Amino acid sequence: MRPVVRETYGPADLSGQRSFAGGFINFGYWRAVDLGLPLSEVERIRSQEDLYRRVLDAAGSPPGPKVLEVGCGLGMGCAVTLREHGSAAVTGMDIHPEQLRRARDAHAELLRQEPARLRFVQGAAESMPVEDGEFDAVISVEAAQHFPDLGAFAAETWRVLRPGGRVAVASFFTVDDAPGRPEELARLLDSYASGLDIARPVRALADAFAEAGLTGVRVESIGPQVWPGWDLWLSRWWAPGTWPRNFLRAYEQGILDYYLVTADRPGRNAGAGTAAAAPGP
Template identity: 60%
Template sequence: MKQSPGDVPPMAPAVQEAYGPADLGAMPLFAGGFINFGHWQGIDLDRPLGEDDRIRSQRAMYRHVLGSVAPGEGLEALEVGCGRGLGCAVALEEYGYARVTGMDIHPQQLERARAGRPAGRDGQMRFARGAAEHMPFGDAEFDRVYSVEAAQHFRDLGAFAHETARVLRPGGRAAVTSFFVPDDDPARAGQLAGLLDSFASGLDVAHSIPELTGSLERAGLTGVRVTSIGASVWPGWDRWLSTMWEPGAWPRNFLRAYEGGILDYFTVTAHRPA
């Protein structure tokens, strides 16, 4: 059943701040405004990195995810947690979707997305306010649902999986990529909070891969496939962080968490049976 605008749950304070007044997308850390850690495969990490490399890595992350649910020609797609909408533009320009809808819980991000929408794309690119757990769309509206580095902010993976299955058309495909705990060890949340301020503050949630895959399967999605892409993410992300933070600064602990088996970066795909 379609959710009404009033069903949007309140944002966690850390999420409201990070994507509102703080505006992560305007920071050099996320050059280009895509706001993801980057897919660094093919980028030479042994030379000094520049802003062009950073933007290339973030665009490559979208290409990786969109490629995992291709083809897109003539289809309708939903991006959950669209931020500034740059990934929606990649989906339209490079994958041939007929229309892409960007959904985000943060009204300021949606304002930025609408302001930056390419000219002439009004009918092909739309933006809507909604939460991953409460999507403001009817049943079976989309052929593809994808989410790029937003799931770490979701509060309820079960509700997200249910909504994804609901808005997908029969035969539709879904893809989620972000950083997750690789196992169901209950100690992981405390370990991550001790290493990374984003987990301690509540900006990020220590969701596990078993939690996500189980939620997708219980929602009726099938063919759930998990792929670790950590080797293409963490070394490059840390190399970029090193241009701004010295060893010992908390953001540098992402690589430490990965090397310790506490955290990894995954792409998870599934589909709704026809």
């Protein structure tokens, strides 16, 4: 585990910061929220739940699937999956033992009531401690920007998916691999300057999936439903020009965007096609 990840999600406990709410750690998907009205914690939590809903819909798993979440944090997305998608079983995996301890504490009652439907395991995206072909769907919400090796993540995703299974990843990436992108982001955003977030083009993940043998790779920009709401929520505490507000600035300057990337493991009910789609505008 990289030291900056250990600190941010351990002693620093990013989930406890005021910009996040309800135990989630994501920027939110604000499509169903009226940004012209005052925002409360209710709308903030809904935005974070809706991001999971968007990802789960994209994963397109069958009734009663087995789902793996890579980078589950406090497990709030696992609870949404169980509650709303009739999942037979959900495994939340995280690299950080402190996050897993918090997840088990937060969901102690659910773990007691549904021991066969929910579990948390410690593991890295590049080395998953689960069986070959164990899952119908693999999801990851706002964690891939931390993964050191996207190729290894893609290979492990192929391994743990059943034939016909699908992966759906939501995270933020650079729009291209133009020279100087990492330096641009490091000047704008402290999370890139510290190395917590890694500057890579979305094409790197799409290509990694294709090279691992996953097919039907699709890349969709969902930035218009993420950045304006996130920035408006941040404006409660951060003034324009402060670094957290620069996520929207990086998007408006055509440097960074938020993407939903999906792919299938070939086999029964697998999607057709092998080429990665071009990133959205």
